[in-house]
Amino acid sequence: MADPLLEFFTQMDIQGGVVVQGEYSPKFDLDLYIQNYRGRTRFDRLLLIGRSSVKLCVEALKAALAEAKRGRDTQRYRDVFEYLRVAAPNDPDAVFDKKWVDRQDVANHEETQRLLTELKGYKNNLVKESIRMGNEDLAKHYEAIGDLNAASEHYSKMRPDVSTAKHVIDVGKHLVRVAIQRREWSMVAPHLVKMTLGGQYPEEERNAQPFIRVASGIALLGQEKYWEAALSFLDADPNVPPKAYNELASRNDIAVYGGLLALATMDRKQLQSMVLENQNFRVFLEPEPHIRRAVTMFVNGRYSACIEILEGYRTDYLLDIYLQKHVSKIYAKIRSKCVVQYLIPFSCVSLDTLEKAFGSPERPIEEELAVMIEEGVLEARIDGLERLVNTxxxxxxxxxxxxxxxxxxxxxxxxIERLRRMAIAAADLELMPTKKQGLHLPLGGDISFGDQEIVMG
Incomplete structure (x- = not known):
């Protein structure tokens, strides 16, 4: 009889999903990991782990199923149940709770109608604060039941009725959160810009700073703007409680995202000054000491040790909701930097030495070097006969x-430019400043436009 779990991941692989094999065990405990988050991201992360990790599949899907039943989004419940039914059909939890779904659908419909009626009454009374709160309540309800389009629409309708700095920031947070859930990366930046208050409310701005930095970093990561994303994460304020941003990411995530992206895009001096000597970011690095070790190894020239540390955590990063699609590209950039830095002091290095330092079971070092040379990342030549790399x-x-x-x-x-200017001056064709405004033709034949005058001689 075929193994249901094997068939499940075979199907995931066919659909183009990332499958983390059983021998590569994640280093985190699922229960402790998910406690770092709140809101809808908890379900999204559990579902991703259930679809990707062979070892944690059933545990994560069951946790996602329970998370869905704690909420009001019945479509999420249907989706995760279908995954669990295929992966573990004999599990006691793989039983569809039709009564809960029907009851929740009715409750969702009734709540929607009630909130719409309340909002209509607020609009008739023309009370701005009541209209703002009505739109917010309705938008939160739509977000909770999974109608993100309607949620975004009603969050946007709050803007004309905001009256305090906190309201401005709250509207921005709502819209950013929904945009990230919808993976509309380009829409995050405009919403974040509208959250800035020009220094008039320093306390509100300080509390919102980590959310802005984290949201901006996630959006830039989604657009593969790794350098800019690294700067956003490195600039996050550690003194604000995680509750301010853990609907998007945890303190551990900030350390991992910032450290990996810095390693992929920054040189040794920048890593030393912007990561290791960054007092604020060091606070985030405390729960993720391996990131600090990896950066330290790179700065100290121990490139193979840096890669070895990162490879030990590749599985964890492949199970991250924002990193998964970028792990291969980020790791490739870090490996390329390590190889280039390793070769700088030498004019000639044997392929066997490089294989020993940077060898990977998935890909021979010679093939990797050839790709780097073709892409212009590495200035070198490979001597296949003598098995040497000549820089x-x-x-x-x-x-x-x-x-x-x-x-x-x-x-x-x-x-040439100076000669041209001299010729213009000699021909009396210079544009002279004047206080006159508008376009007119004076008696002397001069033409004035704006604050410049062309002297006709």
């Missing part, structure tokens, strides 16, 4: 000559 060193004399040619071209462009 291409820039001739200092040629570099000086090229720099001199560039300087000469720039000087020539500047000289």
């Amino acid at each position: 291409v060193k820039i001739d200092p004399r040629a570099q000086m000559q090229a720099s001199a040619l560039v300087s000469a071209e720039n000087y020539e462009k500047q000289a």
Whole structure:
């Protein structure tokens, strides 16, 4: 008889999902992990783990099923039940609770109608604060039942009726949260901009700062803007309680996202100053000491140790809701940087030495180096006969000559521009400043436009 779990993950693989095999066990405890979050992201993370991890599949799907029943979104319950039914058909929890679904659907419909009626009454009374609260209650209800389009619409309708700084920030948080759930990365930045208060309310801005930084980093990560995303996470304020942003991410996530993206995009000096010596970010790194060790190893030139540390946590990152699609690309960037930095002091290195330092069972180092050379990441040549990698060193004399040619071209462009300006001045065709406004033709024949005047002679 076929193994249902094997068939389940075979289907997930066919559909293009990420499957983490059983021999690669995650390092986190599922119960402790999910306690770091609140809101709808709890379900999303549990479902992703259930669909991706062979070891945690059934446990995560059962936890997601229980999380769905604690909420009001019946479609989520139907979705996770279907996954659990296929993965573990004999599990006691794999029994569809039709009574709960029917009862919750009726309750959702009644609550929707009640809130719509209340909002209509508030609009008839023309009380702005009541209208704002009515739209907020209705939007939260739509978000809770999974109608994110309607939730976003009613959150947006709150804007004309806000009256305090807190209201402005709350509206922004609601819209950002919904945009991230819908994976509308490009919509996050405009909502975040509207949350800025221009320094008029420092306390509210300080409390909102971590949420803004985390949300901005997640959106930039989703758009593969890794450098900008790293700066956002590195700038988060650790003194604000996690409750301010744990609907999106935890303190551990900030450390992991910021550390990995910094390793992928920053050089050694930047890592030292912006990560290791960043007093605020060091607070986030405390619960994730392996990230700090990996960055330290890279800064100290121990590149193989850095890669080894990160490879030990690859499974955990493949089960992260925002990192999963980017793990391969981020790790490839970090490996490429390590190889390039390793080769800088040498003119020639054997392939066996590189294989020992950076070898991977999935891909021979020679093939990896060839791709790096083709993409222009590495300036080197591979000697397949002698099994050597010869780095291409820039001739200092040629570099000086090229720099001199560039300087000469720039000087020539500047000289031509100055001669042109002198000719214009000699022909009395200069644009002269004037206090006159508008376009008119004075008696002397001069034409004035805005604050400039063309003297016709």
